Amino acid sequence: MLINRYLLIISLLFYTVLYSAASTTEVCESCDYNSIQDAVDNAISGDTIIIKAGVYKEFAIRIEKEIHLIGEENSIIDGENNGTIINVSAENFSIKGLTIKNVGISYTKDYAAILVSRSKYFTIENNILRNVFFGILIEKSKYGLIRNNDISSSATHEASSGNGVHLWHCSRMRIEQNKVSNLRDGIYLEFVENSSISNNESSDNIRYGLHFMFSNNDEYFKNEFRNNGAGVAVMFSKIIKMHHNTFHLNWGPASYGLLLKEITDADIENNLFEKNTIGINIDGCSRINYTNNHFVQNGWAIKFHGGCYENIFELNNFIHNSFDLSYSSRLNDNKFEGNYWSDYNGYDLDKDGIGDVPYRPVRLFSYVVNKTPETLVLLRSLFVDIINFSEKVSPVFTPENLIDNKPIMIRINDRN
Amino acid sequence: MFKIFKYSTYDLLRSRWSYVYFSFYLILGFVLLFLNSDVSKAVITIMNIIVILTPLIAIIFGVMYYYNTKEFTELLLAQPIKRSKILIGQYLGLSVSLSLSLIVGLGIPFAVYGLFMSMVIFDFFLLLVVGGFLNFIFVALAFIITLYNENRIKGFGYAILVWLLLAVVYDGVFMIILIIFKEYPLDTFSLVVTMLNPIDLSRILILLELDISVLLGYTGAVFKKFFGTGMGMLSSLTVMFVWLIIPILLMIRKFNKKDF
Secondary structure, three states, X not given: XXXXXXXXXXXXXXXXXXXXXXXXXXXXXXXXXXXXXXXXHOOOXXXXXXXXXXXXXXXXXXXXXXXXXXXXXXXXXXXXXXXXXXXXXXXXXXXXXXXXXXXXXXXXXXXXXEEEEOOEEEEEEOOEXXXXXXXXXXXXXXXXEEEOOEXXXXXXXXXXXXXXXXXXXXXXXXXXXXXXXXXXXXXXXXXXXXXXXXOOEEEOOOOEEEEEEOOOOOEEEOOEEEOOOEEEEEEOOEOOEEEOOEEEOOOOOOOEEEEEEOOEOOEEEOOEEEOOOEEEEEEOOEOOEEEOOEEEOOOEEEEEOOOOEOOEEEOOEEEOOOEEEEOOOOOOOOEEEOOEEOOOOOOOOOOOOEOOOOEOXXXXXXXXXXHOHHHHHHOOOHHHHHHHHHHHHOOOOOOOOOOXXXXXXXXXXXXX | OHHHHHHHHHHHHHOHHHXXXXXXXXXXXXXXXXXOOOHHHHXXXXXXXXXXXXXXXXXXXXXXXXXXXXXXXXXXXXXXXXXHHHHHHHHHHHHHHHHHHHHHHHHHHHHHOOOXXXXXXXXXXXXXXXXXXXXXXXXXXXXXXXXXXXXXXXXXXXXXXXHHXXXXXXXXXXHHHHHHOOOOOOHHHHHHXXXXXHHHHHXXXXXXXXXXXXXXXXXXXXXXXXXXXXXXXXXXXHHHHHHHHHHHHHHHXXXXXXXX
16 A cells, blocks of 8 residues: 555656656747747657747758647648648657648649658647648558548649548558548548548548548548549458448539449448439449448439449438439349338338338339440430339349348438 | 400310319429428429420310310301411410410419529429420420311320320330440430420420439530530520421411311
8 A cells, every 4th residue: 555655656756757858849930939840950859849820931841759739829831832841750749730731732742731651649630731732641650640630722633633631551540520622532541451530521522532442441430521523432442331421412424422442341331322423333342231321312322333242231221312223234142121212112011111012123224224324315204214114013124133022111210 | 366366265264174284283283392392302303294294285185175166266267367367376375375374383382382582493494484385386286186187086096196106105216226326426316316306305404404414424414515505505495496386387287278
């Protein structure tokens, strides 16, 4: 007991000493330092640098120490389009509350507002990034937190624009509550493992709201993807959990809510796909569970391309989509069961909530359109309704076993 | 001509069928908006109905009206009035009263549900214009059919046949051609084919106004480029006018030559 108490006192003393060793410096017009780079150069590991309100025209600020950069309100770093603004290669650092703008475009170098390489245990939060090329670019790092940043630019072409948050070879990262707009990809992940992306809002990006490449074991949830070229693209990745996201208004001649390419073993749950040209575009994906998703007023709710096996669709809502399902091959190894289809007009005599007649989600017109896209000009004509009806009565062209044997009569957990 | 137009309009406005037609649209509008109070979605649903049903009703009603008033027409012919004036008067009377039923019948429910405050007022207006055009075109077609056929059964048969051809069979043939010749560039072809059928033209015109048009993919883009411009709108309205004028001229020619 007594020993414990001594230990406590000693450790308290120890921490006090440690704490007092770290000092706080301020940067402003009339302070000791009026340039951020000077303050950083003269700081030691563990120091905090507070940046007062004002415009600092600096770029290529190198940080190689474990320091905390904290911006007060209206502290603006203007890079004047000269290139990367803050370049960090240290662990245990944080950058908070800064406004960083005008990074400048390069076709050969990845200029970023904040570039982090080979780091661990860091926090980048509450920053406002404007007119950037890349926003936050992180390479070969671990255990980072990127939270509540507001990143936007004015991207017009894919080639001359960068990504909002770009992670390369990272693991155990958390990207939360950021707002990303008008970039190429809102959030881009390449070789990123065991990371989570949540509560972000990604909109008006010219390519993807969120883009996974070769990234396994990740999770993204409660994000909103609005009006992007495509909401989310997940490519060549395994074991990704996608849940409680909203994909909407990804509307245009080649737009998707969610684009899946060569994905296996993923879980897609509780998402809302609303008013996208194509809700989910699936190409070469296997063993994916789609549960509890809502597809509302999309052009195509789901568009299958080749090589999709063992996908299971259960308890989803398909409400007022122009086409529920487009399927290109005649073979089917995917399972549809217990979904709600707003176009279902069967009956439920025994009142168990399950329709007594199976539902065929692929209509003949959707098959015809797949073969000859030009025929889409006949959309909503009486002839199309007639052939759809006759195909429904006796299926000839659509895959015979692509069928929902237990269509439910009322929609599941109505969000409205 | 105006007098005959006035009499036939009054006569029709008093007839039971006009009220049936009027209340059909009225009830339809209210039911649609009751089930789904979103005006913009109701416009889409109503498009399907206008494009398919308006021509059918116009052509059947036209045939029926002509056969019913045949004796009155013959009586008028005995008077010193120009033949074409009698015909145009009756034609306008019928078309105008049908269009009125459509416009008022759909207008009331949509106005009640706040059309004027919504963004779709232009779409709705276009819908009514298209509906009006279809009325005028198909009444003219109906008169042509009746002028060529004294036999009522035959007349009704041809009327239904013409509607079937334009509303269903045309699209079927169109689709088959598209499938067979899919290796070739078909944009101009589909543009022309669409223009040649008033029902298809109306459908595409309305579809392009709704944001559903991006579904149409590449061909849709070509269509949008064509119809979206003032030039395209103008040329499609011109085609509608041509569709209106040719049947009217045919109708007058036959009426002038006909031996009653």
